[in-house]
Amino acid sequence: MLKHLLFGKKVKTIVPYVAITSGEPAGIGPDICCYLATQPAVPAVVYGCPQLLAERAVQIGIKMSIQLVSSKPPVCGEGILTVRPINGCFNRTPGQLDPHNAAYVFGQLDAAINDCITGEATAMITAPVHKKNLSTPNKVFHGHTEYLAEKSNTPSVSMQFANEHLIAGLVTVHQPLETVAKNITIEKIVSKLDALHQSHQQHFPNKKCRIGVMGLNPHAGEEGLLGTEELTVISPAIQAFLAHATEVEVEGPLSPDATFVPHNLSEYSAILGMYHDQVLAPLKALYPRSLVNVTWGLPFLRVSVDHGTAIKLAGTGKADPSSLLYAVRFALERAHDA
Structure with a gap:
């Protein structure tokens, strides 16, 4: 039964x-x-x-x-x-x-x-x-x-995606992987960070909002060696968001391969990923x-x-x-x- x-x-x-x-x-x-x-x-x-x-x-x-x-x-x-x-x-x-x-x-x-x-x-x-x-x-x-x-x-x-531990958001959703990079913009990241902050206030009203923002490329681009989106899009978006959301703590771009390691993940109450499987694969493994x-x-x-x-x-x-x-x-x- x-x-x-x-x-x-x-x-x-x-x-x-x-x-x-x-x-x-x-x-x-x-x-x-x-x-x-x-x-x-x-x-x-x-x-x-x-x-x-x-x-x-x-x-x-x-x-x-x-x-x-x-x-x-x-x-x-x-x-x-x-x-x-x-x-x-x-x-x-x-x-x-x-x-x-x-x-x-x-x-x-x-x-x-x-x-x-x-x-x-x-x-x-x-x-x-x-x-x-x-x-x-x-x-x-x-x-x-x-x-x-x-x-x-x-x-x-x-x-x-949410449970009693954290909330996770996506910048891009249901689209082919080959189109992800060109669909990641400063404006879109700021918009998703705003939405994540607002939902955090509703779901976790008594918890400090600390958001981890994932990079797109392996090792978050290695300072431009493995991709430049972290330097040209993601980092500027984080700064643009913090300019009007001063009460929120944001860290990133984070290396995607280490973001969901439990002792790293425990530092954040919210995560923003760049594409679908980057977030969903580890989340489903951690919280089946x-x-x-x-x-x-x-x-x-x-x-x-x-x-x-x-x-x-x-x-x-x-x-x-x-x-x-x-x-x-x-x-x-x-x-x-x-």
Whole structure:
């Protein structure tokens, strides 16, 4: 039986609920959502196909009952999964991607966005989606971050990752590695540092903000021998940020290969990296079950699991729900404090 992982400490019940999108139906999103029924009851609603969720629960050996969101108080836990029905799931087979399910996945996101904006839901938690399955020849789906910004008419957002120890931000997000260097600018770094500072004030109001800024090149460029971005872009950006954020301590550019060594990392409460895998690879290794993706700048709180769809594990009972359970805990704590 799965250990109760949802709360390490008591969190007061709040209304309204957190909206949880179940993600790609061929992946483990429905599986990990079903595990919510094995936990203590919390105000939460899963957005998805009730039949899919019921079938997946049987496949992975979870006993639960489904109630629709309009019928009773919206809770998940203690054998119950409250569901907001989303239509259009044409293929419910685990492990079998189907482009016809794209509208169903977008339907989950759109409904949750609307409920958060109107105040029916207090936060949005997203299970993983399959980017290629949501893309068309005319439009590429880059990820939740970009889609939520577009749908909520938010001009500027920042992808960040957080837990109770630190917050980490990215200067560039979902783009090919060969394009990273030319997309790192002084203005963009300053903007991301501002966002990191603001989110730090919200998540760690009683902690001094000390940010470590990673370099781009090996050994932070070795004073220009291995690249010049540290000298021409990153260092000037740090100075530009400090000119108006005098209460923040910033160190960098840091050598990327040493930033996440534990005794080095402990010096900082926030980290800013230059590109996706530079930050995500070590963070996931250090915090495999206690890390969430946070989209800073939206008109509502959005957090996500820190893993992908794991198509091969869908329906097998081998998916680890820890990241989702941690995301729910994280969202409820922040929503209550807000």
